[in-house]
């Protein structure tokens with residue numbers, strides 16, 4: 467193995483990492499496309515309201531917008547914690 | 559009726575202006591009456607790359623505002639009779655471009671030209687969205703680099719939803735991938751996304767690959783679109799791109815590392 471080959475093989479194949487990251491990111495961004503841009507903010511604010519009563523993780527909520535034939539459906543899904551967390555007292 | 563081509567990418571510094579200059583000159587050399595418009599209001603540069611910066615009298619915004627007519631503002635290229643440049647305004651701000659105004663200018667150009675090439679500014683602000691709004695074809699200039707690929711995908715989303723064709727439910731804009739500043743050596747080392755990688759991620763029709771080339775800087779230094787440097791790799795690659803765009807089947811070149819002779823190794827880049 468020549469000196470040049472040695473340097474070459476010791477380099478990480480960063481392009482492969484780039485490709486994988488891009489594939490994941492772009493699939494995610496494409497899925498968001500065409501949806502109203504207030505969704506992330508809506509999600510954030512819903513989360514804040516819910517946290518007045520129950521403590522939930524950041525990723526416990528998902529907000530989706532689906533198009534039926536003639537109507538749009540806003541779906542909000544919140545996964546509550548298993549047991550531990552007691553509901554906080556109203557108004558938090 | 560002219561065909562309107564937008565050269566877009568999202569990211570700055572990717573090669574849009576270089577590409578707009580090359581493609582418009584290439585189309586003109588193929589006998590097509592071509593106009594190329596600089597949409598980068600406030601940061602005019604196409605005039606420099608085309609080498610007509612000292613002949614700018616009126617600009618795009620003057621025409622939109624009715625302060626000059628198209629014939630006064632279009633600069634005829636000195637090397638090719640079929641080519642005309644419409645420079646951007648250097649002083650007005652971006653809001654001087656209006657959808658209606660741009661539409662009127664393009665409509666008028668369409669009567670006289672076969673192709674109108676729109677050199678988009680970076681970003682997704684008004685200049686960029688208006689450059690693509692009326693397009694029939696889009697050349698998405700992408701560098702083999704994460705942020706450029708992501709931004710290109712973002713532009714594809716905008717092309718598909720915010721263009722005239724999309725809004726009016728017409729046949730969508732034809733999108734082409736142009737991969738520029740490509741370095742086969744670095745791809746081979748695993749340091750750079752390959753053309754196959756980028757194509758797989760964006761799933762776009764590949765119009766061409768332009769290698770990273772010293773000829774591009776040389777060409778811009780002298781105000782000569784690089785396609786006129788037909789001895790250079792980038793010049794030849796752009797020549798292929800234009801012929802491919804016009805429907806010829808031209809194999810892709812410059813995808814592999816060039817084997818240099820001793821002479822090339824001593825004196826080449």
Ligand SMILES: Nc1ncnc2c1ncn2[C@@H]1O[C@H](COP(=O)(O)OP(=O)(O)O)[C@@H](O)[C@H]1O
Pocket residue numbers: 567569570571572573574575576577680738739740768769770771772774775778792
């Ligand atoms: N194929 C290439 N090889 C080397 N340099 C390039 C290439 N394409 C563009 N450049 C350089 O990159 C810079 C940005 O190019 P430009 O066409 O002005 O990009 P944009 O219009 O997208 O901002 C310029 O300095 C140009 O010379």
Ligand SMILES: [Mg+2]
Pocket residue numbers: 574575576598603678679680
């Ligand atoms: Mg530019």
